[in-house]
Amino acid sequence: MSDRSQKRAKTDKSTSEVQENPYLAHLPRSERLVNPSNGGTNVYGLPADHPLANFEIGKTTAEQAEKAEEGDINPFTGKDFSGRYKKILTGRRKLPVNKHRKEFLDLVQNNQVVILVGETGSGKTTQIPQFLVFDELPAFKGKKVACTQPRRLAAMSVAQRVAEEMDVVLGEEVGYNIRFEDCTSDKTFLQYMTDGMLLREAMNDPLLSRYSAIILDEAHDRTLSTDILMGLMKEIIRKRADLKVVVMSATLDAGKFQKYFDDAPLMNVPGRTFPVEIYYTPEPEADYLEAAIFTALQIHRSEDAGDILLFLTGEEEIEDACRKIKAEADQMPDAGPLKVLPLYSTLPPQAQKRIYEEAPPAKTPNGRPGRKIVVSTNIAETSLTIDGIVYVIDPGFSKQKVYNPRIRVESLLVSPISKASAQQRSGRAGRTRPGKCFRLYTENAFMKELIETTYPEILRSNLGTVVLQLKKLGIDDLVHFDFMDPPAPETLMRALELLNYLGALDDDGNLTPLGSTMADFPVDPQMAKMLIESPRYGCSNEILSIVALLNVPLVFVRPPSERKAADEAKAQFEHPDGDHLTLLNVYHAYKTAGADQKWCYDNYCNFRSLKSADNVRSQLKRYMERADLDLVSMPFDEKPRGAYYTAIRQALTSGFFMQVAHQERGGSYLTVKDNQVVRLHPSSCLDHVAEWVVYNEFVLTNQNFIRTVTEVRAEWLLDAAPGYYDLSTFPNCEGKRVLEKLIERRKRGGSDDRRDRDRKDKGRDSKRSRR
Numbered sequence: 001m002s003d004r005s006q007k008r009a010k011t012d013k014s015t016s017e018v019q020e021n022p023y024l025a026h027l028p029r030s031e032r033l034v035n036p037s038n039g040g041t042n043v044y045g046l047p048a049d050h051p052l053a054n055f056e057i058g059k060t061t062a063e064q065a066e067k068a069e070e071g072d073i074n075p076f077t078g079k080d081f082s083g084r085y086k087k088i089l090t091g092r093r094k095l096p097v098n099k100h101r102k103e104f105l106d107l108v109q110n111n112q113v114v115i116l117v118g119e120t121g122s123g124k125t126t127q128i129p130q131f132l133v134f135d136e137l138p139a140f141k142g143k144k145v146a147c148t149q150p151r152r153l154a155a156m157s158v159a160q161r162v163a164e165e166m167d168v169v170l171g172e173e174v175g176y177n178i179r180f181e182d183c184t185s186d187k188t189f190l191q192y193m194t195d196g197m198l199l200r201e202a203m204n205d206p207l208l209s210r211y212s213a214i215i216l217d218e219a220h221d222r223t224l225s226t227d228i229l230m231g232l233m234k235e236i237i238r239k240r241a242d243l244k245v246v247v248m249s250a251t252l253d254a255g256k257f258q259k260y261f262d263d264a265p266l267m268n269v270p271g272r273t274f275p276v277e278i279y280y281t282p283e284p285e286a287d288y289l290e291a292a293i294f295t296a297l298q299i300h301r302s303e304d305a306g307d308i309l310l311f312l313t314g315e316e317e318i319e320d321a322c323r324k325i326k327a328e329a330d331q332m333p334d335a336g337p338l339k340v341l342p343l344y345s346t347l348p349p350q351a352q353k354r355i356y357e358e359a360p361p362a363k364t365p366n367g368r369p370g371r372k373i374v375v376s377t378n379i380a381e382t383s384l385t386i387d388g389i390v391y392v393i394d395p396g397f398s399k400q401k402v403y404n405p406r407i408r409v410e411s412l413l414v415s416p417i418s419k420a421s422a423q424q425r426s427g428r429a430g431r432t433r434p435g436k437c438f439r440l441y442t443e444n445a446f447m448k449e450l451i452e453t454t455y456p457e458i459l460r461s462n463l464g465t466v467v468l469q470l471k472k473l474g475i476d477d478l479v480h481f482d483f484m485d486p487p488a489p490e491t492l493m494r495a496l497e498l499l500n501y502l503g504a505l506d507d508d509g510n511l512t513p514l515g516s517t518m519a520d521f522p523v524d525p526q527m528a529k530m531l532i533e534s535p536r537y538g539c540s541n542e543i544l545s546i547v548a549l550l551n552v553p554l555v556f557v558r559p560p561s562e563r564k565a566a567d568e569a570k571a572q573f574e575h576p577d578g579d580h581l582t583l584l585n586v587y588h589a590y591k592t593a594g595a596d597q598k599w600c601y602d603n604y605c606n607f608r609s610l611k612s613a614d615n616v617r618s619q620l621k622r623y624m625e626r627a628d629l630d631l632v633s634m635p636f637d638e639k640p641r642g643a644y645y646t647a648i649r650q651a652l653t654s655g656f657f658m659q660v661a662h663q664e665r666g667g668s669y670l671t672v673k674d675n676q677v678v679r680l681h682p683s684s685c686l687d688h689v690a691e692w693v694v695y696n697e698f699v700l701t702n703q704n705f706i707r708t709v710t711e712v713r714a715e716w717l718l719d720a721a722p723g724y725y726d727l728s729t730f731p732n733c734e735g736k737r738v739l740e741k742l743i744e745r746r747k748r749g750g751s752d753d754r755r756d757r758d759r760k761d762k763g764r765d766s767k768r769s770r771r
């Protein structure tokens with residue numbers, strides 16, 4: 001027997017289990033059936049003239065794959081390749097990783113874990129998963145290849161691109177899966193997904209058995225979920241010899257990854273980079289946004305052709321900068337045309353895709369060439385590569401998560417970037433030819449003030465969600481979990497404490513049945529708790545809507561030039577008791593108006609956000625049904641008046657009792673237990689002095705704000721979490737004294753004091769009738 005037929009004899013058994021050949025989906029069913037004894041087919045039942053006919057899982061060569069890619073028929077759909085496919089393929093062949101296909105295949109075929117480091121733009125994210133697809137042929141095994149991304153936008157954008165590269169429809173063979181948006185089907189064998197989604201999947205499928213290979217991309221980003229996934233991978237590979245793992249990173253700190261994965265082999269893809277000249281400002285800039293806009297216009301006016309990439313921190317700032325740059329550029333008669341494009345996570349996909357458009361042509365045949373400027377968040381640092389960038393403007397800031405376990409506050413804060421980030425940013429200028437990077441800080445600041453690398457997110461996060469997930473995964477001993485960088489003990493303690501107060505963990509730290517249900521919900525533990533409790537208050541339908549609205553981008557639109565009109569529009573929806581109820585009013589009005597886009601436009605509401613809230617709501621509803629939770633509402637006109645809203649506020653308290661502030665005598669608010677001075681965010685619609693409020697978010701700027709606030713009552717707090725409201729653990733403050741009196745009164749058998757409240761409620765009834 002020849003070598004080949006021996007192998008074939010060995011695999012016959014497993015192939016006979018394969019009923020249908022997934023790569024022949026285009027053929028009539030009779031022809032799709034695998035017939036191993038059919039002399040004319042290969043081991044997978046493919047006809048001899050099929051592009052993958054002589055492929056053998058885990059033993060393919062780069063030449064074989066390239067030949068299949070260069071054929072006329074798409075092996076995955078059976079259709080003829082389009083002209084566009086061929087054009088893209090020519091470009092793909094020039095990417096640096098392409099030269100390393102053989103080396104890569106040798107490494108993955110002989111090792112379970114491979115670390116791959118390569119310059120941004122070398123083709124890691126788009127090509128490596130395809131290399132694996134041709135070698136793993138995942139659909140033959142009924143499995144998938146997954147490639148994780150820290151950012152939702154990157155997962156969507158790259159999946160779209162790779163679907164085009166493979167000449168398939170997005171969502172079919174190639175898809176993506178991000179929270180609340182699953183764009184995959186039964187056919188999907190290459191799936192881009194957020195790291196958080198893969199982690200979530202592990203909770204119900206601890207060995208990730210649906211995957212034959214997992215690529216952890218952007219590992220240098222060190223997001224919380226990627227870090228946890230790396231720890232999980234180490235455990236899973238011990239139990240699944242058939243699983244391949246590739247860890248990809250853009251920086252050279254690969255030694256750490258190698259060591260972590262027991263000296264896994266490293267593949268280095270040298271990039272195609274050109275020198276980038278770095279310019280620093282001689283003096284620190286007082287206003288980086290102004291300086292950035294000035295620099296962008298300066299480049300446009302005086303530098304040679306080449307596109308500009310400007311890094312800013314968030315949507316509002318980016319939109320503001322785009323407007324200003326555009327307005328000024330329109331006033332420059334001697335400069336070429338300028339296309340100004342924003343890029344941030346909540347941008348609609350069509351708008352986001354525009355970053356790949358060409359720069360505009362010159363206005364006249366001999367006129368100055370046009371230019372494109374992309375104003376982006378950190379996403380353009382390594383996640384998305386934009387070709388044609390020659391000038392980079394780096395103000396030196398990004399929005400970063402920070403967590404202070406002492407006061408239990410997690411917040412997004414505009415913070416200085418690290419040296420490693422600054423280097424990545426400048427590298428974006430040298431992709432196609434020599435470029436320039438303008439750093440809007442001094443060289444001295446770069447040398448002395450920037451830290452070397454950004455701290456991993458696990459060191460700057462509230463770990464509530466992650467600890468709940470780990471517990472659900474059956475990992476009880478968190479102290480001995482193999483973290484790449486272990487979190488601070490205090491942070492872990494805080495997470496355990498939070499989950500214990502929420503009833504998700506018992507006093508010994510074991511997962512309770514409630515905790516197990518909470519873990520299933522793809523939202524924060526507080527929100528999960530609130531959803532689960534809401535039927536008891538008779539308002540699960542409304543809480544479902546509110547949670548959905550809290551998980552989408554802001555629903556109110558407030559263009560700078562139309563603030564007054566926008567505020568007036570918002571006033572129609574305002575509920576005197578607070579912002580959660582206002583959100584609910586908006587949602588009800590939107591639904592009543594038939595989910596109409598024009599209605600949104602006329603009322604200064606964000607159509608995409610509301611539409612997406614609707615979608616999130618229906619998904620969460622399925623989780624509620626799965627958990628056997630009733631979907632109920634209070635009758636709106638029930639006596640006493642306002643009971644409908646009272647129930648909702650009580651349900652809010654049942655989840656958010658740890659995010660409460662009390663108004664002290666001087667008028668300022670103090671957060672409960674942690675005693676941080678906070679102010680109501682200016683966007684809040686609470687229209688009277690509320691003694692106690694729950695809040696959704698703590699916003700750290702030069703002042704502390706609490707955002708999305710609703711009034712609650714002291715007695716609800718005591719009822720929601722007696723353990724947390726054990727006053728012996730409270731620092732001295734007015735709030736504590738109020739609660740003490742209330743407890744005293746209850747002990748004496750007295751009812752909770754209602755006089756004050758009734759008075760307030762009466763005054764507000766008139767405003768309440770809106771729904």
Ligand SMILES: Nc1ncnc2c1ncn2[C@@H]1O[C@H](COP(=O)(O)OP(=O)(O)O)[C@@H](O)[C@H]1O
Pocket residue numbers: 095118119120121122123124125126127157158160161356382383384385386387
């Ligand atoms: N949507 C897209 N449209 C056009 N080109 C794209 C798109 N997405 C990626 N590319 C191009 O593909 C190339 C490889 O990118 P990628 O695989 O993301 O590199 P890496 O992951 O190594 O940073 C880049 O030149 C990039 O410009």
Ligand SMILES: [Mg+2]
Pocket residue numbers: 121124125126217382383
């Ligand atoms: Mg990449």
